[in-house]
Amino acid sequence: xxxxxxxxxxxxxxxxxxxxxxxxxxxxxxxxxxxxxxxxxxxxxxxxxxxxxxxxxxxxxxxxxxxxxxxxxxxxxxxxxxxxxxxxxx
Amino acid sequence: xxxxxxxxxxxxxxxxxxxxxxxxxxxxxxxxxxxxxxxxxxxxxxxxxxxxxxxxxxxxxxxxxxxxxxxxxxxxxxxxxxxxxxxxxxxxxxxxxxxxxxxxxxxxxxxxxxxxxxxxxxxxxxxxxxxxxxxxxxxxxxxxxxxxxxxxxxxxxxxxxxxxxxxxxxxxxxxxxxxxxxxxxxxxxxxxxxxxxxxxxxxxxxxxxxxxxxxxxxxxxxxxxxxxxxxxxxxxxxxxxxxxxxxxxxxxxxxxxxxxxxxxxxxxxxxxxxxxxxxxxxxxxxxxxxxxxxxxxxxxxxxxxxxxxxxxxxxxxxxxxxxxxxxxxxxxxxxxxxxxxxxxxxxxxxxxxxxxxxxxxxxxxxxxxxxxxxxxxxxxxxxxxxxxxxxxxxxxxxxxxxxxxxxxxxxxxxxxxxxxxxxxxxxxxxx
Numbered sequence: 001x002x003x004x005x006x007x008x009x010x011x012x013x014x015x016x017x018x019x020x021x022x023x024x025x026x027x028x029x030x031x032x033x034x035x036x037x038x039x040x041x042x043x044x045x046x047x048x049x050x051x052x053x054x055x056x057x058x059x060x061x062x063x064x065x066x067x068x069x070x071x072x073x074x075x076x077x078x079x080x081x082x083x084x085x086x087x088x089x090x
Numbered sequence: 091x092x093x094x095x096x097x098x099x100x101x102x103x104x105x106x107x108x109x110x111x112x113x114x115x116x117x118x119x120x121x122x123x124x125x126x127x128x129x130x131x132x133x134x135x136x137x138x139x140x141x142x143x144x145x146x147x148x149x150x151x152x153x154x155x156x157x158x159x160x161x162x163x164x165x166x167x168x169x170x171x172x173x174x175x176x177x178x179x180x181x182x183x184x185x186x187x188x189x190x191x192x193x194x195x196x197x198x199x200x201x202x203x204x205x206x207x208x209x210x211x212x213x214x215x216x217x218x219x220x221x222x223x224x225x226x227x228x229x230x231x232x233x234x235x236x237x238x239x240x241x242x243x244x245x246x247x248x249x250x251x252x253x254x255x256x257x258x259x260x261x262x263x264x265x266x267x268x269x270x271x272x273x274x275x276x277x278x279x280x281x282x283x284x285x286x287x288x289x290x291x292x293x294x295x296x297x298x299x300x301x302x303x304x305x306x307x308x309x310x311x312x313x314x315x316x317x318x319x320x321x322x323x324x325x326x327x328x329x330x331x332x333x334x335x336x337x338x339x340x341x342x343x344x345x346x347x348x349x350x351x352x353x354x355x356x357x358x359x360x361x362x363x364x365x366x367x368x369x370x371x372x373x374x375x376x377x378x379x380x381x382x383x384x385x386x387x388x389x390x391x392x393x394x395x396x397x398x399x400x401x402x403x404x405x406x407x408x409x410x411x412x413x414x415x416x417x418x419x420x421x422x423x424x425x426x427x428x429x430x431x432x433x434x435x436x437x438x439x440x441x442x443x444x445x446x447x448x449x450x451x452x453x454x455x456x457x458x459x460x461x462x463x464x465x466x467x468x469x470x471x472x473x474x475x476x477x478x479x480x481x482x483x484x485x486x487x488x489x490x491x492x493x494x495x496x497x498x499x500x501x502x503x504x505x506x507x508x509x510x511x512x513x514x515x516x517x518x519x520x521x
Contacts (some may be wrong), residue, residue, distance in 0.1 A: 006253070008312045009445065011215040012402025019384050034269055036380060038372070040315045055312055072406060074272055074401075 001032040003087070004045060004065070006052035010038025017061075019072040021051055024076070024083040032087075049087055098499035100488060102237070105184025105364065109264025109378055110135040112192055116385025127456065130381040137377025138184070143371030145176035149496045151364035154347070155322075156439050157455075158329040163338045163433040173330035176497045183225050186237055187322045190244035191221045196385055202394045209260075210390040211252035211275040215372075219501045220277055221248055223485075226493040227513045232521035239521060247513065255279045255505070256400035259457075262286050266409050266460050274389025277505035281477055285417070285454035286368075286461045286468025293462015298414040299455075300479040302464070311415060311448070317364035318444045323358055323441070325429075330357035368445065368500060409455045413467040418453015419473020421447045421478075429478035438483040442475075443500040449475045451503050480509025489514055 005021055005028035007014035008071050037045065039056050047065040050057075057067050068086045072078055103109050115133035117127040174182070195217070203207050211217065221244060230238060256273035259282055263271050274282065289295075311317055330353055333341045348356035390397055407414050425442040431437045451474040458470025485502055486495040489510045 007404060009372065009404075009449070011312045011372060011379065011405040012213050014215070015376075015380055015383055016212075016399075016401055016405075025520065032113070036376070038315065039313050040369075041373075055411075059313065076406065 001030075001049075001089060003034045003046045003049045003051060004042050004047045005034060005036045006050055006060070007036075008056065010036060010037060010041060013073050014038070017051065017070065017079075020073065021078050021083065023025050024080045025087070027080070028083065030083075030087065030089045050080075051082070059064050069075055079089045102185050102189070104316070105180060105188050106135045106138045108185045109138050109188045111331070111465040112188065113381045116382060116388075120388050126240070134378040134381045135372045137379075137518075138180075138188075140373050140374030140377065142177040142180050143372060144367050144372075145180075145496065147367030147370060148364060148500060149175060149361045149367075151367060152361045152496060154344075154357070154439065155326065155329075157321050157340070157344060158326070158333060159429075159433065159439040160437075161338065161344060162329050163437070164334050165433065165437045165439075167483070171491065173491065173495055174493050177505060178228065179222075179229075179494045182417060183229060183240070186227050186240045186244070187221050190241045190248060191205060191217050193241065193245035194221065194248030194252060195218075195413065196376070198279050199362065199390050199393055201253040202390070202397055205253075207253050208389070208394065208396050208398050209247040209253060209256035209275070209400045210394065210397045211256065211400045211507055212383055212387055213377045213392075213400070214383040214386070215274045215279050217248070217252070217403070218375060218379065219497075220506055222494070223278065223490070223498060223502045223506050223510070224248070226497070227510050228517045228521075230493050231491045231514045231517040235521055243517070245521065247516075250521055251505075251509070253299055256398070259283060262457050262460060263406070266406055266456060273398050273400040274406065274453070274484040274491065275402065276403040276449075276453065277503050278403050278453040278474075280468065280508050281450050281474040282457040284473050284477070285458035285466065288469045288473060289458040289460070289466025290463025291462075293458065293464075293466030295461060295463050295465035295466075296503075297465065299392075299416055299459045299464045299467050300410055300414055307475065311418065312514070313367055313371045314445050314448065315369055315450060318406040319362050320370060321442065321444050322330055322361040322364050327354065327362040328461065330354045355362040368443075371501075394434060403449050406456045406473065410459050410467075412457040413459035415455075416454040416464060416467035417451040417453070417474070418448050418470035420455070421451030421475040422471075424472040424475030425479060426450040428475060432479060432483055438487065440479050440482060441499040442479070445477060446478060446503045450478065477504050477507060481510075486508055 005014045005017040018036040031043050050065045051068045070082050110131050114131045117130045259274045261277050333397045345353045357409035429440045432440045452472040455467040458466035485498045
């Protein structure tokens with residue numbers, strides 16, 4: 001399973017989100033390959049899920065991956081909930 | 091003895107290999123699986139080598155941008171001159187930068203452990219660029235400095251900066267985020283503080299930027315690739331049109347460089363090439379920072395109880411999205427004004443890199459809004475472009491003209507410009 005975490009520049013905040021998502025997945029016992037990237041690169045990448053904010057999700061519409069929205073990249077509760085509701089172990 | 095020399099040349103002398111080892115160590119400490127460890131280490135090494143490739147692309151586009159605008163302003167075409175460039179600099183000093191960045195982080199963790207400043211700096215790509223630019227300043231000031239002196243000086247300076255900077259911005263961060271859990275770890279700290287100050291003195295706090303409704307059409311501002319290509323494209327286009335109407339030898343020479351192609355089309359391609367070069371460099375940085383930062387975080391949280399992560403500037407954006415756009419608008423207007431003013435006074439062609447302007451001005455905008463509302467946010471943006479424009483001129487012309495002026499034109503920014511002269515002074519004092 002491949003997951004992308006996305007922010008505008010693909011450098012800092014998406015990396016923080018990646019670490020937090022990995023932690024959430026780990027707690028739930030889901031194994032996944034999580035990568036962080038910027039929004040332009042993400043639109044041309046293959047993935048099963050894309051996790052990003054509400055604003056950026058709009059420019060990723062039409063992507064094959066399922067888009068999961070997390071607005072506060074630092075809020076573990078929101079991330080845990082989003083992961084639980086949307087991502088299933090495969 | 092032979093072994094030590096061998097290791098010094100082939101491991102410490104080869105930045106990509108040294109970085110590979112540091113990342114390998116980090117992955118082992120995190121107890122990653124064998125496959126993750128191998129892929130992470132390889133990606134770190136490849137990422138570092140990609141940076142040089144992308145730098146070459148950026149320099150090529152800049153060598154068209156600079157003479158183009160010099161011709162527009164009728165400046166005597168004095169080129170950048172001979173300089174090492176990011177590629178050559180990485181080959182010679184890349185190891186010192188990599189090591190200083192790692193040791194600087196260690197100093198940051200130690201200071202956080204034993205002082206009241208509990209901030210751990212985790213914005214990896216800025217750690218890399220700040221150390222790189224400062225290394226360029228030291229080498230420019232001190233000449234052919236020894237590896238160990240460069241590493242020791244830089245790691246102490248970086249360690250102090252990474253510990254103190256988040257503490258300085260934290261009072262405002264508490265106000266913006268409403269809690270004390272996260273800190274700002276970014277080189278936009280100085281303009282954020284100046285913005286907050288200006289907002290306090292001249293702004294109007296009651297006119298909060300979050301009360302206004304912004305058009306949806308501004309959403310593309312979130313994509314750094316698009317906005318870089320767009321603004322550089324506009325500047326190249328305007329420059330190319332002016333040149334097309336000129337008949338001077340300089341203009342003819344520029345047009346001749348386009349060959350069979352139409353000059354305006356050629357100029358537009360250059361602007362996209364510039365954006366492409368930045369995208370390549372950022373890909374490289376992402377590849378190794380993505381492996382390094384989680385390791386850093388793992389180490390820090392084990393050693394420092396109650397540590398607060400100091401994070402990249404977009405962490406403040408969700409708290410005032412309108413202030414982000416207002417800050418950027420203030421900076422964009424300022425950048426255009428300064429492009430003309432710098433060109434006509436000191437004869438410097440300012441390269442308004444949108445990545446630097448956007449992230450710094452947006453952060454400053456949020457800080458300015460917190461103290462001075464809409465007016466505060468706009469002023470903070472204008473202050474940012476002022477610091478970035480004049481800072482770039484001083485940096486490129488005086489502080490690292492022989493080393494990496496090419497990097498300073500797109501990757502150097504607010505805090506670096508204000509600390510650059512201090513670094514130069516200290517290196518002249520010590521070396």
